[in-house]
Amino acid sequence: MLERLELLIGDKINDVKTKTILIVGVGGVGGYALEALVRSGISNIIIVDNDKVDITNLNRQIISLRSNIGEYKVDVAEKRIKDINPDCKVTKYNLFLNKDNTYDLFKDNKIDYIVDACDTMEVKKELIRIATTSGIKLISSMGTGNKLDPSKLQIMDLRKTSYDPIAKILRKYVKDMHINKKVMVVCSTEAGVKEKITTIPSNSFVPATAGLLCASYIINDIVGDVWKNSIY
Numbered sequence: 001m002l003e004r005l006e007l008l009i010g011d012k013i014n015d016v017k018t019k020t021i022l023i024v025g026v027g028g029v030g031g032y033a034l035e036a037l038v039r040s041g042i043s044n045i046i047i048v049d050n051d052k053v054d055i056t057n058l059n060r061q062i063i064s065l066r067s068n069i070g071e072y073k074v075d076v077a078e079k080r081i082k083d084i085n086p087d088c089k090v091t092k093y094n095l096f097l098n099k100d101n102t103y104d105l106f107k108d109n110k111i112d113y114i115v116d117a118c119d120t121m122e123v124k125k126e127l128i129r130i131a132t133t134s135g136i137k138l139i140s141s142m143g144t145g146n147k148l149d150p151s152k153l154q155i156m157d158l159r160k161t162s163y164d165p166i167a168k169i170l171r172k173y174v175k176d177m178h179i180n181k182k183v184m185v186v187c188s189t190e191a192g193v194k195e196k197i198t199t200i201p202s203n204s205f206v207p208a209t210a211g212l213l214c215a216s217y218i219i220n221d222i223v224g225d226v227w228k229n230s231i232y
Helices: 003-009 012-018 028-039 073-084 104-108 121-134 165-176 205-223
Strands: 020-024 044-048 089-093 113-116 137-141 153-157 184-188
Touching: 003 012, 012 205, 020 028, 028 044, 028 073, 028 113, 028 205, 044 073, 073 089, 113 121, 113 205, 121 137, 121 165, 137 205, 153 205, 165 184, 184 205
Parallel strands: 020 044, 020 113, 044 089, 113 137, 137 184
Antiparallel strands: 153 184
16 A cells, blocks of 8 residues: 555655554544554554544544544544554554643553644643653644644744744743753644634644644654655
């Protein structure tokens, strides 16, 4: 299934296959990151989510269908992964993460990369702490709701973010914790709608693009300087 990708990256496909990726949250952002990583040859996936598919997910979450409403997202995601690549090893946690149990994931698993696509601020902070102290590479998604322009999404160091309330809180956390390493995030430079609203609006293409950027960060990091050795 990976012949076309192998034409692009050559023997690096073997490096891709050996990496283990933790994806925290398989909703709008995490679902697309998961999809792209599995289709890129990642063969060891750990997924964490405690939500069920809801009808309100249909506008933006790739794993959501009318036929699976009410099913746990990790179960739906596992079925989808296996339908793409039956040989992919899937470890799933139907679990609500918090500050106290997040580290347990790392005690039980050898993890090479983290995709943070969760909504819980204390977990985002804990993932940053764990990643920067353990040397695991992290890509964290900032807010994708209330945005309309996917071209404004960028992969950047957390310290360079703007317009994003999640990033603002995390910048303060990194500063207070004296974390000097780069914290890579996907963040939009779009200001978003200014009106106060109780339910955060969303669309199909901004979270999807953020998820694909998370996946591209990981695959390109694994592949590294393959193009410098290209014959083309």
